[in-house]
Amino acid sequence: xxxxxxxxxxxxxxxxxxxxxxxxxxxxxxxxxxxxxxxxxxxxxxxxxxxxxxxxxxxxxxxxxxxxxxxxxxxxxxxxxxxxxxxxxxxxxxxxxxxxxxxxxxxxxxxxxxxxxxxxxxxxxxxxxxxxxxxxxxxxxxxxxxxxxxxxxxxxxxxxxxxxxxxxxxxxxxxxxxxxxxxxxxxxxxxxxxxxxxxxxxxxxxxxxxxxxxxxxxxxxxxxxxxxxxxxxxxxxxxxxxxxxxxxxxxxxxxxxxxxxxxxxxxxxxxxxxxxxxxxxxxxxxxxxxxxxxxxxxxxxxxxxxxxxxxxxxxxxxxxxxxxxxxxxxxxxxxxxxxxxxxxxxxxxxxxxxxxxxxxxxxxxxxxxxxxxxxxxxxxxxxxxxxxxxxxxxxxxxxxxxxxxxxxxxxxxxxxxxxxxx
Ligand SMILES: [Zn+2]
Numbered sequence: 482x483x484x485x486x487x488x489x490x491x492x493x494x495x496x497x498x499x500x501x502x503x504x505x506x507x508x509x510x511x512x513x514x515x516x517x518x519x520x521x522x523x524x525x526x527x528x529x530x531x532x533x534x535x536x537x538x539x540x541x542x543x544x545x546x547x548x549x550x551x552x553x554x555x556x557x558x559x560x561x562x563x564x565x566x567x568x569x570x571x572x573x574x575x576x577x578x579x580x581x582x583x584x585x586x587x588x589x590x591x592x593x594x595x596x597x598x599x600x601x602x603x604x605x606x607x608x609x610x611x612x613x614x615x616x617x618x619x620x621x622x623x624x625x626x627x628x629x630x631x632x633x634x635x636x637x638x639x640x641x642x643x644x645x646x647x648x649x650x651x652x653x654x655x656x657x658x659x660x661x662x663x664x665x666x667x668x669x670x671x672x673x674x675x676x677x678x679x680x681x682x683x684x685x686x687x688x689x690x691x692x693x694x695x696x697x698x699x700x701x702x703x704x705x706x707x708x709x710x711x712x713x714x715x716x717x718x719x720x721x722x723x724x725x726x727x728x729x730x731x732x733x734x735x736x737x738x739x740x741x742x743x744x745x746x747x748x749x750x751x752x753x754x755x756x757x758x759x760x761x762x763x764x765x766x767x768x769x770x771x772x773x774x775x776x777x778x779x780x781x782x783x784x785x786x787x788x789x790x791x792x793x794x795x796x797x798x799x800x801x802x803x804x805x806x807x808x809x810x811x812x813x814x815x816x817x818x819x820x821x822x823x824x825x826x827x828x829x830x831x832x833x834x835x836x837x838x839x840x841x842x843x844x845x846x847x848x849x850x851x852x853x854x855x856x857x858x859x860x861x862x863x864x865x866x867x868x869x870x871x872x873x874x875x876x877x878x879x880x881x882x883x884x885x886x887x888x889x890x891x892x893x894x895x896x897x898x899x900x901x902x903x
Contacts, residue, residue: 487533510534512556512583517564517573524567524608528585530556534604538597540589542669547587547595549606554583562587569593569608594665611664613678620670623695623710625687626702630660633706635699639684644694645768650686651697651708657685672710694764694785713785717762719897722782724791724851725749725765726861729772734796736866737873741794742770744876748864749792751886752893759894779854787902788824788858790893791851794876795863802869803839804832807861809852810845819900821852825860827899831892835884838865838872858902862889 484505491508514529528534528549536551555577562573562585569590576584587606589595592613597606615628627633634654641650658680666676672695677688687708689697696716698709713720725746727733733741749765756763764785766778782789795805808825825843833840841863846852852859864885865872875881 487535490532507553508532509581510551510554512551512554512558512575515558515562515575515585517562517567517570519566519568522609524564524569526562526567526570526573526587526606526608528604528606529602530554531602533602534599536597536599536604538595538606540595540667540669542667545589545591545593545667547589547606547608549585549587549597549604551583551585551604553581555581556583567608569610592664592666594667611666612662613664613666614660614662616661616666618666618668618670618673618676620668620673623670623672625666625676625708625710627661627706627708629701629703629705631655631657633657633701635701635706638699640697644691644764647690649689649691649695649697651689651699652684652686653699654684656680656683661685694781713762713764714787714903719761719902720786720788721756721761721763721893721897722778722786722789723749723752723756723763723765724778724782724789725767726791726793727772728767729770731772734794734867736796736868737870737877739867739873739877741796741867744794744864744867744882745792746770748882748886748889751882752790752792752890755886755890756893759890761893761897775851776854779851779859782855782857782859786857788819788893788896789851789855789860790824790828790889791859791861792889793861793863795866796868797866799868799870802866802872803841804829804836804865805841805863806832806843807846807849807852807863808843808859809847809849809855811856811858813856817901819858819896819902821855821858821860823900824858824896827896828860828862828889828892831888831895832862832864832885835888835891836881858896 493506495504510532512530516527518525534551538549540547558575560574564570564573571588573587592611594611595608617626637654639652663678674690679686695710696713700707727742753763806825806829808821814820829843865876
């Protein structure tokens with residue numbers, strides 16, 4: 482066994498009394514100096530010692546604190562850190578009660594931000610104010626209130642959804658830097674993590690780093706403007722989660738020189754394009770070669786969508802060919818709204834009438850995690866067999882991929898038209 486260490490460390494090898502276990506422990510980092518000064522509008526805390534820190538630094542809310550955690554570390558510092566010179570740090574303490582981990586906790590003012598770096602066996606933490614002002618985030622209602630000091634044209638607000646990168650931009654027409662400042666508003670809520678406010682080219686962007694996919698609305702509310710963060714289902718009548726099966730480390734099946742994960746992504750992206758302007762809001766589980774866990778995909782469907790359609794490519798003996806659609810019965814199936822079986826039947830019929838593929842029918846599957854975990858109507862379309870020469874030749878053709886995407890998109894629209902989704 483070769484251990485690649487993060488810095489110069491001593492080590493110790495011990496064998497247990499029963500001779501069955503060997504424990505290797507690596508030399509601890511020692512923290513023995515700390516200084517706290519205020520300079521150039523920043524509070525600068527320098528933590529010194531031996532070894533490399535490998536520290537993690539995080540800000541927590543209510544009350545707002547910056548917590549420095551140094552693993553595999555010991556310290557002979559006193560509990561209380563002298564922060565008399567500092568301007569934004571209210572107090573600081575060292576906690577050595579957590580075994581091998583040393584924790585330093587600094588209570589700070591609201592609307593501050595921080596940065597840290599390791600330099601010459603020092604960990605340097607800098608704390609400085611944001612210039613943010615005239616705003617307030619309500620964590621229970623998930624609303625950012627902006628004091629109304631100037632007219633904002635709410636009809637010209639731009640929305641840019643980067644949900645697969647975890648953020649959403651709300652851009653106000655106008656330079657409001659003097660009014661609202663700039664910097665990062667740490668929210669640390671369940672829905673919103675933080676809000677980055679910046680001004681560029683005459684407009685002001687509020688970038689919401691979100692912990693779950695959300696929709697945004699800007700409203701004029703008398704003495705303030707409100708940017709409301711909502712569940713997509715509160716904003717859109719029909720929400721689809723479109724899943725490109727597999728991805729990243731999970732290639733899915735393969736055959737005839739193709740990999741399932743690439744085909745599912747291509748087809749899903751084409752379906753997404755087909756559904757633009759259809760009145761169905763579409764979110765995708767991925768738009769690139771990455772692997773979200775199937776449990777995550779199902780959770781997103783349940784959290785924000787009315788239905789989920791997952792695209793897969795089948796494999797089997799060389800002679801097996803054609804299309805089948807998979808579903809599972811859900812405990813909350815009801816005659817008053819679309820069921821997974823109905824969704825599967827409509828998608829299967831649309832695929833067969835459009836492509837003339839061998840009709841393998843819809844299949845009840847009780848063994849697939851993504852179908853078992855969803856509580857919204859869900860179906861998996863197994864488009865063709867990658868292992869069949871004829872099917873493989875067809876699916877490698879972009880025109881055929883378009884046809885498949887169109888058939889599935891039409892099926893989704895038909896299901897949403899014929900049956901209530903909620
Ligand atoms: Zn698959």
